[in-house]
Amino acid sequence: MxxxxxxxxxxxxxxxxxxxxxxxxxxxxxxxxxxxxxxxxxxxxxxxxxxxxxxxxxxxxxxxxxxxxxxxxxxxxxxxGLDEDRTAPRKPGRGRARIVLADGVIIQANVLDVSVTGAAFECLERPRIGEPLRVGEMSGRVARILDNGFAVVFDPPQAKTSGPEAA
CATH class of the missing domain: 2.40.10.430 (Thrombin, subunit H)
Incomplete structure (x- = not known):
């Protein structure tokens, strides 16, 4: 059966x-x-x-x-009657992402979902929770390990300063 x-x-x-x-x-x-x-x-x-x-x-x-x-x-x-516990709504992802770990290892992964604050990826590799990484121009860290991959929380954007104080 x-x-x-x-x-x-x-x-x-x-x-x-x-x-x-x-x-x-x-x-x-x-x-x-x-x-x-x-x-x-x-x-x-x-x-x-x-x-x-x-x-x-x-x-x-x-x-x-x-x-x-x-x-x-x-x-x-x-x-x-509670809403989802996500800090930002997630949208289904599509395509592949190139993820660069802190030690330079590159992971190619399918994008499961994305939001302003994070993303989930499907792949065989499982970096350690808390491990820093880059996804494109975004930096972040591994937040959770999933059955089929891992989730990332992005670092908050850095405030850009201009003028003489920025030097």
Whole structure:
């Protein structure tokens, strides 16, 4: 039973999820869940009953901690009517970017999204969080590691001065 199958998320925690589907995989089947706003999560089927089944996630503690934060935010965001927690709206990106790390290493990456304050990139390379870099004329630092790449927060623009004080 390979391939993609639609399912409905009934319940989720940092350790696993309960789902409903017309086609239920056998026990111990490895699955990859793509959950909107939470991303890609791997696990194994641990329990089945009718059209419902439970998945135990196979994720390191760091990913479980991030998942717990994301679940908490999503629950409270909807319940309390909050807006997204971004400081600037993001727009879908397109094309490729040339990213230069502080040590001179150049990364070619797909642009996932961009805003005035940052951008997200898809690539195999994962620089360290906090590592300084340049994207075109913009300088910044790595803010987060994503499943498929990393996100950058840009440095604030420097105020340009003119006249004798600038010398």
């Amino acid at each position: 390979e391939g993609e199958h639609a399912c409905r998320l009934l319940d989720i925690s940092p350790g696993g999820a309960r789902l409903m589907a017309r086609i239920v995989p056998p026990d111990q089947t490895r699955v990859v869940l793509m959950i909107p706003s939470l991303g890609r999560i791997e696990g194994r089927i641990v329990r089945r009953e009718g059209e419902e089944f439970s998945v135990a996630f196979n994720a390191p503690q760091r990913k479980r901690d991030k998942l717990a934060d994301a679940i908490t935010w999503r629950f409270n965001k909807d319940r309390l």
